Amino acid sequence: GENVEQHPSTLSVQEGDSAVIKCTYSDSASNYFPWYKQELGKRPQLIIDIRSNVGEKKDQRIAVTLNKTAKHFSLHITETQPEDSAVYFCAAGPSSGGSYIPTFGRGTSLIVHP
């Protein structure tokens, strides 16, 4: 099955700095890679995703890059703000025939200091 590793487990930055979280996956059949943000005590919220036919995707201050050859993908947050503080999860998995079973990383706790 799929194995997803996420690093770092904790990331502390100053407001305005950039933050990068990296994930690697093992199953070459994986073709969908979402990122979730989970604030304390709340549900994970989908913030951005990328499919295997795309190398990069941006949405305002966040971006995701995918390197299929190396089997890794990364979340980039620019101009970080205190409200970006949360736990971020990556996931990977194959999507085919209407079925999708993601494997999640263990999460990165991002702390943005004002």
Place this chain on the structure above:
Amino acid sequence: SQTIHQWPATLVQPVGSPLSLECTVEGTSNPNLYWYRQAAGRGLQLLFYSVGIGQISSEVPQNLSASRPQDRQFILSSKKLLLSDSGFYLCAWTRKGTEQYFGPGTRLTVT
């Protein structure tokens, strides 16, 4: 638009008692449905998923079970809770594609 509901929001149960958590989705039909458990400070563990009524796949052997009696209803059950069953239980759904959306969760404490 689609909405996913879970109840109860919080639950405190003694060891050995039964459990029933319910999840319903509105505004879509024939979704894929998932149950996850998240222990404190940990990642998401997939427990069950379902691609249709009566179709349940189990990812982790345990004392929990799941059922899907209706298209948009997913139920997580246990006959006898263990201390290790404590956690944050999340239901999620996807269309027959990939974007996965989570419910608000049930925080279960087994005492």
